Amino acid sequence: ETGVTQSPTHLIKTRGQQVTLRCSSQSGHNTVSWYQQALGQGPQFIFQYYREEENGRGNFPPRFSGLQFPNYSSELNVNALELDDSALYLCASSLEPRPTNTEAFFGQGTRLTVV
Amino acid sequence: AQKITQTQPGMFVQEKEAVTLDCTYDTSDQSYGLFWYKQPSSGEMIFLIYQGSYDEQNATEGRYSLNFQKARKSANLVISASQLGDSAMYFCAMREGWAGSYQLTFGKGTKLSVIP
Numbered sequence: 001e002t003g004v005t006q007s008p009t010h011l012i013k014t015r016g017q018q019v020t021l022r023c024s025s026q027s028g029h030n031t032v033s034w035y036q037q038a039l040g041q042g043p044q045f046i047f048q049y050y051r052e053e054e055n056g057r058g059n060f061p062p063r064f065s066g067l068q069f070p071n072y073s074s075e076l077n078v079n080a081l082e083l084d085d086s087a088l089y090l091c092a093s094s095l096e097p098r099p100t101n102t103e104a105f106f107g108q109g110t111r112l113t114v115v
Numbered sequence: 116a117q118k119i120t121q122t123q124p125g126m127f128v129q130e131k132e133a134v135t136l137d138c139t140y141d142t143s144d145q146s147y148g149l150f151w152y153k154q155p156s157s158g159e160m161i162f163l164i165y166q167g168s169y170d171e172q173n174a175t176e177g178r179y180s181l182n183f184q185k186a187r188k189s190a191n192l193v194i195s196a197s198q199l200g201d202s203a204m205y206f207c208a209m210r211e212g213w214a215g216s217y218q219l220t221f222g223k224g225t226k227l228s229v230i231p
Contacts, residue, residue: 031217033217035221056217092219103162104219106152109158
């Protein structure tokens with residue numbers, strides 16, 4: 001086990017609703033990244049938080065937003081849910097983004113279904 | 116253009132045999148890192164092995180080795196002595212440059228099935 005925990009594990013929401021997904025990073029890790037993995041695809045980078053600030057963002061609309069707390073845990077919020085938001089959402093924690101830090105540890109993911 | 120290409124949607128291997136999973140990448144950066152992750156049906160991405168662009172030796176981690184051919188921009192994963200527990204999806208990923216965020220770009224994956 002990596003020590004990265006995500007909650008909830010499964011979630012069903014209705015189109016147009018809002019959702020919050022949570023991630024607790026591995027002890028000692030101050031960087032959290034979020035990825036969206038659609039069925040049959042590889043994960044796609046949504047954004048990263050480092051020391052409570054957004055530190056990079058992928059090609060996702062503003063209705064995808066996040067937070068990082070002083071204990072380095074993180075939330076991913078998605079507003080105005082669309083059917084295409086149905087996916088596995090993965091959180092990864094790592095040490096600060098330096099070249100020598102090469103590992104990111106992933107949680108088990110939250111499977112979101114939008115109906 | 117795809118940054119990470121995995122051309123094998125599915126692979127079969129006999130237990131105890133070796134298998135190679137292909138990965139080619141596209142980047143104009145001189146500094147980059149290449150990763151392989153295993154994803155069982157439970158969903159968690161498990162880190163297997165890392166190769167830096169300036170590493171001269173091929174990376175090895177136990178039964179996993181990375182066949183890094185920089186000029187061909189390929190980073191194939193070799194699993195020796197396959198086990199039934201190796202059945203899973205395998206993803207190749209790349210981190211470009213060293214400034215800014217720790218952003219991984221993933222391929223579409225290869226589903227490996229180990230046959231008893």
